[in-house]
Each structure stands twice: as C-alpha cells, then as structure tokens.
Amino acid sequence: MQAIGIIPARYASTRLPGKPLVDLAGQSMIQRVVAQARQASLSRVIVATDDERILAHVRGFGGEAVLTSADHPSGTDRIWDAYQQLQTTADCIINIQGDEPFIHPAQIDALVRLFDQPQPPQLATLVKPVVNKEELFSPHLPKVVRDAAGHALYFSRHPLPYQRQQDPANWLQHHRYLRHIGLYAYRPDVLAEITQLPPSALELAESLEQLRWLEHGYRILTAETELETIGIDTPEDVERALRYLRAQ
Structure with a gap:
C-alpha cells in the first residue's frame, strides 16, 4: 500500500507572512513538519509550494519539494498540482498541514x-x-x-x-x-x-x-x-510553540 504525504506551503499569509520559514528553535516550521511526517508510514513526503524561497529551503535541508502555481484557491488544488508533477501512483494521498510543526506521525x-x-x-x-x-x-x-x-x-x-x-x-x-x-x-x-x-x-x-x-x-x-496539535497562524502562536519546545 503506497501512501504519499504532500505538504502545501504558501509564502503569503495575511497574519504571518513567510510562515513556512519561521524559525522555531533552530529549525524552520516547514522543516519540523517534514521531519514529523517522515516518521509516519509514508513512501514519500513532498512539500508543494508556490515560492522559490521555500523550494530552495526545503531542498537545502534534504527535503523533496515541487513548485506549483501561485493561483491555487486551496491547499487541495495545490496538492493535485504537485501529485501530477510527481508522475507516480499511490493508493492514497495525505494532505499534511504546513503550519502544524508538531503533527503526530x-x-x-x-x-x-x-x-x-x-x-x-x-x-x-x-x-x-x-x-x-x-x-x-x-x-x-x-x-x-x-x-x-x-x-x-x-x-x-x-x-x-x-x-x-x-x-x-x-x-x-x-x-x-x-x-x-x-x-x-x-x-x-x-x-x-x-x-x-x-x-x-x-x-x-x-x-x-x-x-x-x-x-x-x-x-x-x-x-x-x-x-x-499546535497550529500556527499568528505571531502569538509562534510564541506558544516556542514555549512548548522549551518545555520538552
């Protein structure tokens, strides 16, 4: 059974611009999401982004990423774009939120x-x-x-x-x-x-x-x-996540 995890990650965010690249105690948010997803029963974990900065960052830490259109109205549309680019087959595709760095495998x-x-x-x-x-x-x-x-x-x-x-x-x-x-x-x-x-x-x-x-x-x-899980949408959420990390 082949399951692929795809993480949609947009750079633009009304309340927290550049959210996937926010530093959380030495690792970016998107890096933490990828690390958690890799512990699950997935054959591949791919970041689907509309921004070259996120693309380069993910590839820089050894992650897999694809560049999608910036015009997608939802993460679901971005995931379908990414899946088509992969030119592979899977039994299921998991949409993993890119702003939940503590998602449990x-x-x-x-x-x-x-x-x-x-x-x-x-x-x-x-x-x-x-x-x-x-x-x-x-x-x-x-x-x-x-x-x-x-x-x-x-x-x-x-x-x-x-x-x-x-x-x-x-x-x-x-x-x-x-x-x-x-x-x-x-x-x-x-x-x-x-x-x-x-x-x-x-x-x-x-x-x-x-x-x-x-x-x-x-x-x-x-x-x-x-x-x-702890979702991150605002600067206040970032502070809450940092407190969580300090308590570990």
Missing part, C-alpha cells in the same frame, strides 16, 4: 490505515473529542457530526448538534462533541474529481472546503484521535 498513520482495506474510502479526515466549552463554542475549531459508520454528515463552525432541551452551558455533559482536525486523505481519482468542483453554497456559508465535497455527494470517512 500516529495521526497520519490513522488515516493511512483507513485506505489499507479492500474497499478504501473516497476521502478521510481526523476528528478529536471536544474537551471544554472554549473549544465547543470557538468558530475557529470546526465541529463535525458522523453517521453510525463514522462518515461525516456535516461540518460547522457552530456546535453540532443543538441540544434543544439543555442549557448551552451544560451541552458537554449531555453529548460527546467532536471537532475537526484538518488532516485529509484522498484516493487519487477522487482528488482529481473534487478539484474540478465549483464552490458550493454550504462551503461559502461556513468557509469550510470539505462541505463542497459533501454537498456534491462524496463521502468522508473519519478516524478519531486523542492527540493534540
């Missing part, structure tokens, strides 16, 4: 295992139990509801489900909520199809790309993790 492997079966899923992603009210009501941490077989029914920035008979302050006492971890896996043929889909009404309403796939009839299988 076990989280990547949880998705890879979903594809190592006679009928692999079309798409897959990770979910994690919500642990407090701050997570539950944060619009920055999308929530997900699933069917009995573990397929995603819907993603929302609002807590789902709404508990009509309970005070919102007590919702966590009466339901096991799940939040979405933005690690995706695709069958290559499905990746080719979803990159041709136009933006959907639900996607535009919630600003969540995966709703486009659900709205067009694709199924997203989920794997559950208890492991936490």
